[in-house]
Amino acid sequence: MNAMSNKASFNQNPGQQNHGHQNHGHQKRGARSAALKQRDQARSFMVIALTVLMAISALLWLHNSPASAQVSGADKPVAGATPGGTDSGASSDAELWRQIRHGVTGTVVGHNKSAGLLIQSDGQQWRLTRNGPLAMYSAWAILGTLLLLSLFFALRGRIRISHGKSGKTMKRFSGIERMGHWLLASSFILLALTGLNLLFGRKLLIPLIGKDAFSTITIFGKFIHNYVAFAFMLGLVIVAILWLVHNIPNRHDVVWLLRGGGMLGGGHPKARKFNAGQKIIFWVVILCGISISMSGWALMNPFTTTMFGDTFSSLNDAFGTQLPTDVALIQEQQYQSLWHTIMAVFMIMVVLAHIYIGTIGMEGALDAMTSGDVDTNWAKEHHSLWVEEVQAGKKGTAETGKESIQPAE
Numbered sequence: 001m002n003a004m005s006n007k008a009s010f011n012q013n014p015g016q017q018n019h020g021h022q023n024h025g026h027q028k029r030g031a032r033s034a035a036l037k038q039r040d041q042a043r044s045f046m047v048i049a050l051t052v053l054m055a056i057s058a059l060l061w062l063h064n065s066p067a068s069a070q071v072s073g074a075d076k077p078v079a080g081a082t083p084g085g086t087d088s089g090a091s092s093d094a095e096l097w098r099q100i101r102h103g104v105t106g107t108v109v110g111h112n113k114s115a116g117l118l119i120q121s122d123g124q125q126w127r128l129t130r131n132g133p134l135a136m137y138s139a140w141a142i143l144g145t146l147l148l149l150s151l152f153f154a155l156r157g158r159i160r161i162s163h164g165k166s167g168k169t170m171k172r173f174s175g176i177e178r179m180g181h182w183l184l185a186s187s188f189i190l191l192a193l194t195g196l197n198l199l200f201g202r203k204l205l206i207p208l209i210g211k212d213a214f215s216t217i218t219i220f221g222k223f224i225h226n227y228v229a230f231a232f233m234l235g236l237v238i239v240a241i242l243w244l245v246h247n248i249p250n251r252h253d254v255v256w257l258l259r260g261g262g263m264l265g266g267g268h269p270k271a272r273k274f275n276a277g278q279k280i281i282f283w284v285v286i287l288c289g290i291s292i293s294m295s296g297w298a299l300m301n302p303f304t305t306t307m308f309g310d311t312f313s314s315l316n317d318a319f320g321t322q323l324p325t326d327v328a329l330i331q332e333q334q335y336q337s338l339w340h341t342i343m344a345v346f347m348i349m350v351v352l353a354h355i356y357i358g359t360i361g362m363e364g365a366l367d368a369m370t371s372g373d374v375d376t377n378w379a380k381e382h383h384s385l386w387v388e389e390v391q392a393g394k395k396g397t398a399e400t401g402k403e404s405i406q407p408a409e
Helices: 004-064 094-101 123-156 175-204 206-247 250-258 276-300 307-319 329-358 376-382 384-392
Strands: 170-173 373-375 405-408
Touching: 004 123, 004 250, 123 276, 170 376, 175 206, 175 329, 206 276, 276 329, 307 329, 373 376, 376 384, 376 405
Parallel strands: none
Antiparallel strands: 170 373, 170 405
């Protein structure tokens, strides 16, 4: 009887041990999940705190610095007197100077008829616009983008691979594709930093590092901006040639957008090599990149283009508008400067969102542009149609058109 009892007790021990191991495994996975959640929450808090601090600092700077230079009381004409208090009595030429100040053109004997314009008053308006509303709205746009991304990360967290990593990878981007991407990305980052220095550097950097250091940085930044621009143009051409065929909209993109990329309806929508969100970023980068390159070329070669005058003329012919077509060369440069800044700031906002989703925003996404390989589970979740095409051996959807699966290192 004792032997049977001991035997029964012995037979029950393995089940109890297995059950204990299972509980222990669940506890470990639960602890790991909790640790990851706490880490994400801590990161979210840090990102939001830093973003809010940056936003408050920038807004205080914008509030305390004048948006535009104001004309002092001594320089304002009073009762017909000339500006600056240089009234010469009854023989005052106030009306003449007022006309010159507002851009009246005189008679010129030589061939250069534009020399008859002593004062191009639009230059003052350009300066006030660039240093006032344009700078303020640009700061709001960039800081607002950072704040929205921080809030999204805090609410949504990192998008993880639902079924975990499989241990196998697929070739997503070839070496030439990654080279074109990083050439475009690195050159744009340099252009963005040196360009933002021209827009905000006087207010932000001079109080911190002084005028001499700021002057040195800005001079080198100017050369970097001008020469790196050609690397940006080259990267733009490479990316356009390699990926244009993969970024043609299709019916799957409509479904992807309606479901918010997977945030609505549960599960990830089907997509080919690039989903609708990536296609939007592609076309914004290509179109804005072309526009920025054209305006940048005009700024590096001043008084040689008439892009705005020609564009206004074409719009008038096409839509019956009444845009000014007699645009002076100096006005062309002013318009190009404003347009270059607007397009650059818009592109910075889009690229910030792209950087977010490609790094901390989504697990496994960065691997595509570092090693060129992605986990098969990641690929099936986010680009299921592309995986099917690769596995089916269809040409034109991947560089080799064949499946390339290998053990993950």
